[in-house]
Amino acid sequence: MLVEDNAGWHRSKKVKITSGIKLEFLPPYSPELQPAERLCKLGDEPLVNNCFETIDEIEELLVKRCQVLSEMKEEIRNLTFYHWLASI
Known part of the structure; x- marks a missing residue:
C-alpha cells in the first residue's frame, strides 16, 4: 500500500x-494524518522570495536551515504532536 x-x-x-x-x-x-507536512513552512522559510544562481547555493542554505531546525525541538513538537500519538 x-x-x-x-x-x-x-x-x-x-x-x-x-x-x-x-x-x-x-x-x-x-494534516494530523501527515504531521511532517506542517513543517514545510519552517523548512521553506529561507527559500521564499529568493533567487539562487546555483543548486549549491540552495543546498548550502538548506543545510544551514536544517541546523537551525535541529535546535527548534519544542517548536517542531508543537507543530507535529497530536494527543492521539501518545497512545500509539
Whole structure:
C-alpha cells in the first residue's frame, strides 16, 4: 500500500501503478494524518522570495536551515504532536 495526499500529480492519469501496489489517498485537509507536512513552512522559510544562481547555493542554505531546525525541538513538537500519538 502506498499512501499519498491529494496533490494533482498523484492523481494524474499519466502515473503508472506497478502491479501489487494499492494506492490509498489521505482525505483533504487532514494534516494530523501527515504531521511532517506542517513543517514545510519552517523548512521553506529561507527559500521564499529568493533567487539562487546555483543548486549549491540552495543546498548550502538548506543545510544551514536544517541546523537551525535541529535546535527548534519544542517548536517542531508543537507543530507535529497530536494527543492521539501518545497512545500509539
